[in-house]
Amino acid sequence: MGSAIYLDNNATTPIVPEVFAAMELWLRGGFGNPSSGYRLGRDAAKAIDSAREKTAALAGCHPDEWIFTSGGTESITTAFHSALALDSSKRHIVTSAVEHSAVLRICDHLEKFGHEITRLPVDALGRIDPEKLAASIRPDTALVSLLWANNETGGVWPLEKLIAIVQSTRAVLHIDAVQAFGKLPLRLEGLGVHFLSVSGHKLHAPKGVGALYINRRVPFTPLLRGTQENARRGGTQNVAGIVAFGKAAELASAHPFDSSLRDRLESTLLAKIPGTTVNGDRTHRLPNTTNLSFDGIESEAALLLLDERGLCCSAGSSCATGSAKPSHVLKAMGLSDAQAKSSLRLSLSRLTTSEEIDRACEILPAIIAKLRAASPADSPVLVS
Numbered sequence: 001m002g003s004a005i006y007l008d009n010n011a012t013t014p015i016v017p018e019v020f021a022a023m024e025l026w027l028r029g030g031f032g033n034p035s036s037g038y039r040l041g042r043d044a045a046k047a048i049d050s051a052r053e054k055t056a057a058l059a060g061c062h063p064d065e066w067i068f069t070s071g072g073t074e075s076i077t078t079a080f081h082s083a084l085a086l087d088s089s090k091r092h093i094v095t096s097a098v099e100h101s102a103v104l105r106i107c108d109h110l111e112k113f114g115h116e117i118t119r120l121p122v123d124a125l126g127r128i129d130p131e132k133l134a135a136s137i138r139p140d141t142a143l144v145s146l147l148w149a150n151n152e153t154g155g156v157w158p159l160e161k162l163i164a165i166v167q168s169t170r171a172v173l174h175i176d177a178v179q180a181f182g183k184l185p186l187r188l189e190g191l192g193v194h195f196l197s198v199s200g201h202k203l204h205a206p207k208g209v210g211a212l213y214i215n216r217r218v219p220f221t222p223l224l225r226g227t228q229e230n231a232r233r234g235g236t237q238n239v240a241g242i243v244a245f246g247k248a249a250e251l252a253s254a255h256p257f258d259s260s261l262r263d264r265l266e267s268t269l270l271a272k273i274p275g276t277t278v279n280g281d282r283t284h285r286l287p288n289t290t291n292l293s294f295d296g297i298e299s300e301a302a303l304l305l306l307d308e309r310g311l312c313c314s315a316g317s318s319c320a321t322g323s324a325k326p327s328h329v330l331k332a333m334g335l336s337d338a339q340a341k342s343s344l345r346l347s348l349s350r351l352t353t354s355e356e357i358d359r360a361c362e363i364l365p366a367i368i369a370k371l372r373a374a375s376p377a378d379s380p381v382l383v384s
């Protein structure tokens with residue numbers, strides 16, 4: 001990564017050396033298939049068991065209720081598949097307008113096949129209205145799928161309140177905790193969530209490994225059939241990735257997240273750059289994320305100049321990079337196209353240093369000033 005200042009940790013995080021060291025063994029000598037009966041295989045199976053214990057401990061659930069997948073998207077898709085298989089006569093799904101594309105795209109797909117989708121709106125701070133959630137659940141609602149923390153703004157929803165609402169109905173509840181896992185304390189035991197999805201690469205494990213919490217009280221239908229993961233997820237396990245995820249979970253619980261660097265970055269940028277607005281709920285937010293709109297700039301142009309100066313961040317979700325469309329999250333919060341297209345997401349990790357934040361606080365104001373100087377003040381920010 002050289003001397004780049006990496007402030008795009010909601011897109012993905014670097015693998016830390018301890019995690020790399022833990023997984024390396026299983027890419028070299030420990031290559032056995034965990035389903036094989038001889039020692040090489042049994043060792044791999046034991047390594048998976050140990051990683052299951054560590055990751056389930058971070059989620060506060062029993063390891064039996066925790067299966068490994070290829071990442072957040074597979075976990076989410078599995079939860080949808082299983083919830084919808086419970087009763088084929090129930091064809092209504094409740095979700096929100098600000099979900100990650102992994103949820104939005106399944107909902108769009110299911111809609112084409114006769115499912116009815118309610119996409120709950122959010123207010124100007126990106127908050128869901130619990131009363132609207134309660135009112136949206138019907139006798140034929142098969143599934144409620146909601147984010148815990150938003151990947152673009154970092155906004156955190158009141159998990160216990162939302163759970164209480166869904167618990168009083170017969171709907172299955174899936175929580176997309178991909179961004180929150182490892183950053184917010186979680187104790188799933190007795191919480192009342194049915195499914196919860198997480199991903200390794202958001203907490204310093206490699207891409208391509210994730211997990212799904214499956215509440216033992218919910219009948220489960222696998223998406224990928226096979227014998228592995230107690231017949232709940234077929235396919236030879238990604239042993240090295242799973243071991244890495246276990247190590248990353250262990251490190252995450254040993255290093256609780258602290259918002260001080262994010263807060264310093266945000267307050268310095270607000271003070272140095274007039275016409276800057278924080279998007280979303282600043283009270284209930286992940287400790288690592290800030291999403292800012294800078295009047296009079298276009299974020300895609302800012303990203304190019306920032307990249308030249310060695311600063312990596314993003315305009316909304318990384319999955320939407322290069323898209324001409326403004327962020328669906330910011331639009332749902334009521335921002336205009338121009339405001340939404342003038343926003344940058346800066347997301348830190350526990351590896352981010354104070355020096356990097358100092359440099360970011362020099363580079364960003366200079367780039368915003370340069371962009372503003374290049375566009376006449378009274379011209380529209382963006383012609384779409």
Ligand code: PLP
Binds near residue numbers: 011074147
């Ligand atoms: N859900 C949220 C909130 C995310 O931020 C992401 C990844 O950006 C995903 C789901 C998908 O996870 P993965 O990249 O592991 O498939």
